[in-house]
Amino acid sequence: MTELKNCPAPAKLNLFLHVTGRRADGYHLLQTVFQLIDHGDTLHFTLRDDATLRRVTDLPGVPEESDLIIRAARLLQAEVLRRTGALPHGVDIAIDKILPMGGGVGGGSSDAATTLMALNRLWNAGLSKQELMDLGLPLGADIPFFIFGETAFAEGVGEALRPVKTPDCWYVVIEPGVMVPTAAIFGSEQLTRDTPVVNIADFSSHYEQSQDWTGFGRNDLQQVATKLFPPVAEAVEWLSAYGDARMTGSGACVFSAVATEADADAVLAKVPAKWTAWKAKALQQHPLIATKL
Incomplete structure (x- = not known):
């Protein structure tokens, strides 16, 4: 090869x-x-x-x-x-x-x-x-x-x-147009660093009861990122009209889960032109693992 x-x-x-x-x-x-x-x-x-x-x-x-x-x-x-x-x-x-x-x-x-x-x-x-x-x-x-x-x-x-195991759903993702440096978020004095520990059963039972992860936990980095980078806050606020919108990682992308691809398309059709946005389906396994690479 x-x-x-x-x-x-x-x-x-x-x-x-x-x-x-x-x-x-x-x-x-x-x-x-x-x-x-x-x-x-x-x-x-x-x-x-x-x-x-x-x-x-x-x-x-x-x-x-x-x-x-x-x-x-x-x-x-x-x-x-x-x-x-x-x-x-x-x-x-x-x-x-x-x-x-x-x-x-x-x-x-x-x-x-x-x-x-x-x-x-x-x-x-x-x-x-x-x-x-x-x-x-x-x-x-x-x-x-x-x-x-x-x-x-x-x-x-x-x-x-x-x-x-996580819900078999679709996601709408918005790129707010800013690059968020991870070090700036983790280095902030405003970052919450003492959130109580949860366990995997807490997450799994929430999913089993609701068939959705919506409402479980939060992103502790989001509060810092939205203050430092207003476009992230704006994207969260806009997407929240269509579901539980939150930031991923240390930012800047913002996402929300929807049930079907058609639901994702409906939201994407309304996203303001100033943002890049896309849809994606949940995967349970990495494609390279699935092909036994």
Whole structure:
């Protein structure tokens, strides 16, 4: 095998996001449900004759050296060298990028996770899912979730994952047109850091009783983000007319669940032209896991 084309890197939504404490090293302790959705970037991998790792697609504002895609590829290449004593072939990596940066939908993390999974196959590296998750964690707390590959109840800094069932619904997502830096949100003195701990049964029983996650928990980061970035607050207010709208991750994207694709289309038809908006269906499993990559 010399190439892997059309490898999906799906987005995620945080159905709720609680900050329950802070570790001595400064990392925040979180509880969340990561929901996979069928909207995301697509990556293409082609082996080279040398050992060079290249991103062949220009991404404005993202230098190749700092791109999580290249950093993840280098980590895995180094790990293969350590294990086998042989440096695997380099790779040209192209990306069809549609997910926004600073949007809270996990675009960069999902791209890195797809890179690790695809190159593990392309190089016949043989790392297990857990080994790939451990390799990706230092690059970003969301990366292990995408490699885990299932909608998950997450704790710790986001790396302690358990599969959870979520509603089979559609989502309307609005991009408010701003990029929210995660550090600015987590560094704010206004951030709530002591939300009481819940357990997976709390979430599951709520879903079983209502067949909807609406009303469960909140996003603790939303209050800070909406104060710092008024367009996020405006999007939340507008979308709230059609359901329980909330921000995902540290922002800026705002979403609401609807029952059917037709319901999503009806809301999208009314979204003000100043915003980018799209629909996505809930996924229970990462597409690459489903195809046994």
